[in-house]
Amino acid sequence: MRIKIALAGNPNSGKTTLFNALTGSNQFVGNWPGVTVEKKEGGLKGHKDVTLTDLPGIYSLSPYTLEEVVARNYLLKEKPDAILNIVDGTNLERNLYLTTQLLELGIPVVVAVNMMDVVNKNGDKIHVKKLAEELGCEVVEISALKGTGIKEAANRAVALAEQKKAMKSVHTFSSRIEEALNAIEAKLPDSVPEEQRRFFAIKLFERDDKVKEQLKPVPDVEDIVTAAEEELDDDSESIITNERYTFISSIITDCYTKKSKNKQTISDKIDRIVTNRWLALPIFAVVMFVVYFVSVTTVGTILTDWTNDGLFGDGWHLLDIGAAEYADASDAYSLERTKIDAYLAAAEESGIDVEAVTEALDPETENPDASAVTAFEEEAAAAGIEGTAEIYNDEGEIEETFPVSLEDFQTAAQAEEPDPANYGVWVPGLPGLIKSGLESINCAPWLEGLILDGIVAGVGAVLGFVPQMLVLFIFLAFLESCGYMARIAFIMDRIFRKFGLSGKSFIPMLIGTGCGIPGVMASRTIENERDRRMTIMTTTFIPCGAKLPIIALIAGALFHNAWWVAPSAYFVGIAAIVVSGIILKKTKMFSGEPAPFVMELPAYHWPTVGNVLRSMWERGWSFIKKAGTVILLSTIFIWFVSNFGVVDGQFQMVEDLSDGLLAVIGRFIAPIFSPLGWGEWRASVAAITGLVAKENVVGTFGILYGFAEVAENGWEIWGTLSSSFTGLSAYSFLVFNLLCAPCFAAMGAIKREMNSAKWFWFAIGYQTIFAYLVSMCVYQIGMLVTAGSFGVATVISLIVLVAFFYLLFRPYKESQRLEKEVRV
Amino acid sequence: MNTLREAKVGQNLRVVKIHGDGAVKRRIMDMGITKGIELHVRKVAPLGDPVEVTVRNYELTIRRSDAEIIQTEVV
Numbered sequence: 001m002r003i004k005i006a007l008a009g010n011p012n013s014g015k016t017t018l019f020n021a022l023t024g025s026n027q028f029v030g031n032w033p034g035v036t037v038e039k040k041e042g043g044l045k046g047h048k049d050v051t052l053t054d055l056p057g058i059y060s061l062s063p064y065t066l067e068e069v070v071a072r073n074y075l076l077k078e079k080p081d082a083i084l085n086i087v088d089g090t091n092l093e094r095n096l097y098l099t100t101q102l103l104e105l106g107i108p109v110v111v112a113v114n115m116m117d118v119v120n121k122n123g124d125k126i127h128v129k130k131l132a133e134e135l136g137c138e139v140v141e142i143s144a145l146k147g148t149g150i151k152e153a154a155n156r157a158v159a160l161a162e163q164k165k166a167m168k169s170v171h172t173f174s175s176r177i178e179e180a181l182n183a184i185e186a187k188l189p190d191s192v193p194e195e196q197r198r199f200f201a202i203k204l205f206e207r208d209d210k211v212k213e214q215l216k217p218v219p220d221v222e223d224i225v226t227a228a229e230e231e232l233d234d235d236s237e238s239i240i241t242n243e244r245y246t247f248i249s250s251i252i253t254d255c256y257t258k259k260s261k262n263k264q265t266i267s268d269k270i271d272r273i274v275t276n277r278w279l280a281l282p283i284f285a286v287v288m289f290v291v292y293f294v295s296v297t298t299v300g301t302i303l304t305d306w307t308n309d310g311l312f313g314d315g316w317h318l319l320d321i322g323a324a325e326y327a328d329a330s331d332a333y334s335l336e337r338t339k340i341d342a343y344l345a346a347a348e349e350s351g352i353d354v355e356a357v358t359e360a361l362d363p364e365t366e367n368p369d370a371s372a373v374t375a376f377e378e379e380a381a382a383a384g385i386e387g388t389a390e391i392y393n394d395e396g397e398i399e400e401t402f403p404v405s406l407e408d409f410q411t412a413a414q415a416e417e418p419d420p421a422n423y424g425v426w427v428p429g430l431p432g433l434i435k436s437g438l439e440s441i442n443c444a445p446w447l448e449g450l451i452l453d454g455i456v457a458g459v460g461a462v463l464g465f466v467p468q469m470l471v472l473f474i475f476l477a478f479l480e481s482c483g484y485m486a487r488i489a490f491i492m493d494r495i496f497r498k499f500g501l502s503g504k505s506f507i508p509m510l511i512g513t514g515c516g517i518p519g520v521m522a523s524r525t526i527e528n529e530r531d532r533r534m535t536i537m538t539t540t541f542i543p544c545g546a547k548l549p550i551i552a553l554i555a556g557a558l559f560h561n562a563w564w565v566a567p568s569a570y571f572v573g574i575a576a577i578v579v580s581g582i583i584l585k586k587t588k589m590f591s592g593e594p595a596p597f598v599m600e601l602p603a604y605h606w607p608t609v610g611n612v613l614r615s616m617w618e619r620g621w622s623f624i625k626k627a628g629t630v631i632l633l634s635t636i637f638i639w640f641v642s643n644f645g646v647v648d649g650q651f652q653m654v655e656d657l658s659d660g661l662l663a664v665i666g667r668f669i670a671p672i673f674s675p676l677g678w679g680e681w682r683a684s685v686a687a688i689t690g691l692v693a694k695e696n697v698v699g700t701f702g703i704l705y706g707f708a709e710v711a712e713n714g715w716e717i718w719g720t721l722s723s724s725f726t727g728l729s730a731y732s733f734l735v736f737n738l739l740c741a742p743c744f745a746a747m748g749a750i751k752r753e754m755n756s757a758k759w760f761w762f763a764i765g766y767q768t769i770f771a772y773l774v775s776m777c778v779y780q781i782g783m784l785v786t787a788g789s790f791g792v793a794t795v796i797s798l799i800v801l802v803a804f805f806y807l808l809f810r811p812y813k814e815s816q817r818l819e820k821e822v823r824v
Numbered sequence: 825m826n827t828l829r830e831a832k833v834g835q836n837l838r839v840v841k842i843h844g845d846g847a848v849k850r851r852i853m854d855m856g857i858t859k860g861i862e863l864h865v866r867k868v869a870p871l872g873d874p875v876e877v878t879v880r881n882y883e884l885t886i887r888r889s890d891a892e893i894i895q896t897e898v899v
């Protein structure tokens with residue numbers, strides 16, 4: 001039979017380091033059932049038949065926090081054969097508090113006193129023998145960081161586990177309490193095993209509601225408890241807690257000799273500066289700037305561009321060799337193309353048929369017809385055509401105009417498109433390689449499309465964000481394990497707690513301005529499940545980089561690039577977070593978990609490279625594994641509905657997006673968006689393709705309005721767009737796309753972090769309905785104010801608005817008990 | 825009644841009694857703030873809340889609104 005050993009200890013006690021050192025790469029990461037609390041298990045190195053389970057880091061076995069309930073349920077129901085309790089030797093008093101509780105479970109305990117290297121360096125002394133005597137269990141000195149003593153600690157735990165002898169707690173409470181406990185023990189049902197009777201008696205004495213659920217029948221001990229409470233003038237829970245600390249204080253002087261008092265440690269000195277009243281915010285801003293600058297702006301963008309445009313795109317120039325030369329050649333070539341287009345346009349205006357020559361000069365055309373070009377040139381020469389080329393800037397304004405003569409046209413027609421492979425060291429991208437492979441085996445076009453535009457693009461969408469994410473995760477792991485993350489919560493708590501968020505929600509939101517996917521993944525650093533879920537749900541409201549083109553499109557097309565459009569988008573995003581935080585905090589789904597902010601600020605220390613890298617990899621891998629499927633399947637689905645449709649009564653692959661199934665879907669759902677002011681099918685289709693990636697909204701509009709390709713801000717279609725939208729409907733469209741369900745990759749991240757189908761759909765549903773209602777209110781109330789129009793939708797919007805305010809301002813009381821069920 | 829809520833930076837306080845009940849009280853006591861223990865008010869966050877106290881040789885941060893239930897006296 002396999003031996004099960006549980007690893008228990010306070011947060012920041014070095015538990016993760018010890019767990020990694022004891023199990024090596026032999027780990028399995030999952031979640032505790034039904035909750036987002038991470039569960040790690042691993043085979044103990046050197047012992048084939050021993051499983052080590054890493055319990056959540058906890059301070060107590062109270063019934064109030066999810067982690068603590070998860071841990072105690074595991075200990076009571078799974079009954080591991082031994083507990084390896086790691087305690088921080090530099091902070092013995094508080095760490096032993098958990099130990100006193102673990103000792104009552106009837107499971108053999110080995111206490112591993114960690115950070116002995118630091119204790120010794122400080123000149124302090126821990127009398128291990130004495131401590132073992134007082135606690136009534138084995139005690140080993142270790143340093144998880146240096147790896148000393150950990151083998152011995154593990155071996156002792158295994159030896160104890162093999163003996164299978166129940167543990168008897170030696171520590172006793174005062175006689176008055178012991179009396180009460182004995183009376184309660186006598187009343188316990190027989191089904192409670194001998195070794196757990198004391199634990200249950202204590203919990204019943206504390207009026208622990210979670211333990212009551214596990215007892216059948218629940219003995220009535222109220223008289224005993226009230227009598228003791230009256231005599232000792234305190235509530236039973238506090239009596240027990242007090243007694244535990246009194247016990248610890250009584251043994252600590254014998255077990256722990258401190259060399260000098262009140263000496264400032266290095267950690268204290270760092271903290272005096274880092275969380276200084278005046279310096280804290282500037283330092284915080286600098287740290288955040290560095291995190292953002294590296295993981296989003298510079299290294300992150302380079303990596304994301306490389307994976308998206310290089311590895312999963314056309315290809316890339318190795319080490320950028322030849323990239324600049326290619327860019328020059330490419331620019332020169334596009335100038336020639338502009339000349340050709342200008343000349344052809346001029347010719348067409350004077351009535352010359354340019355169809356044949358256009359096709360002949362199209363670089364995509366195979367075996368171009370050279371005679372068509374010659375024929376056109378003769379005709380143009382006869383008519384004396386002179387063209388005018390216009391160079392546009394990014395805003396769609398004319399930057400430069402120059403004449404194009406026939407001679408210019410002839411030279412331009414000779415220009416050949418530069419091949420990047422001829423410049424420097426060119427590495428072709430995966431799609432290109434796969435494409436030539438598929439072509440060589442004469443693959444059917446639809447299958448080629450499925451593989452390239454469906455599967456490979458989907459995999460690219462999954463993996464495209466991973467490198468950037470890994471960079472961010474290195475930072476997060478570093479900030480967490482060095483101790484600064486706890487200070488971020490300390491510094492930012494005041495602002496965020498009002499919206500049901502944690503001070504640590506700042507990082508996900510900040511990263512979310514670059515890309516929501518790593519933003520959502522960054523919420524992992526928030527311990528409290530309620531705060532974490534709230535952060536996951538609201539992070540993608542912040543306009544990410546991919547939403548900027550939509551903002552640029554709307555601002556350019558309808559608002560003459562007014563300065564206020566972009567800032568207002570961020571304002572809408574932040575307002576959505578604040579409003580959602582306040583509204584959701586008061587709902588039943590969120591109010592069931594008390595979250596007192598009573599938090600340890602751990603001492604600063606230098607994290608190990610191994611731990612940082614391991615944490616980075618675990619998070620990155622879990623994104624690929626858990627989010628990958630969703631992203632892949634949805635990308636394939638959108639590819640399918642965009643490329644297939646019924647034409648001439650036959651189901652087939654379509655060339656034109658407006659013939660595809662997606663357009664059918666768009667036409668079908670468009671009326672839903674009529675109250676939002678944009679019940680036009682093209683807008684619906686654009687919003688749907690935005691789910692693949694938000695920047696697609698612009699490209700889709702371009703395609704639907706007949707452009708093969710448009711600039712990032714889509715200036716080519718500004719004119720068309722302004723005729724089919726009004727300012728209000730365009731703004732409503734913008735708001736909807738900013739707030740609604742994010743792209744599939746971000747949805748995958750949300751699914752991963754929520755780790756529950758129910759919560760995933762709740763998040764996506766909330767975001768989309770919220771976006772719908774906000775856009776509707778913007779449009780309808782805007783119409784009421786500007787045009788005085790009034791209808792059913794106006795009435796509904798006003799009702800929605802009133803409901804918003806009600807939900808926002810209704811009274812609310814923080815829960816005092818953990819109301820959710822925790823399965824085992 | 826003096827509570828930790830009104831504490832000033834640099835004060836040394838002794839805990840007289842912890843009021844209230846439920847999750848917040850238990851959490852505060854679990855973290856080692858018990859009757860009779862001495863606290864050193866070490867710092868206030870830049871935005872004025874929460875506060876940081878030294879208790880049982882380690883650093884603990886607590887919101888003023890939660891600290892309200894901790895009745896203290898100046899040592």
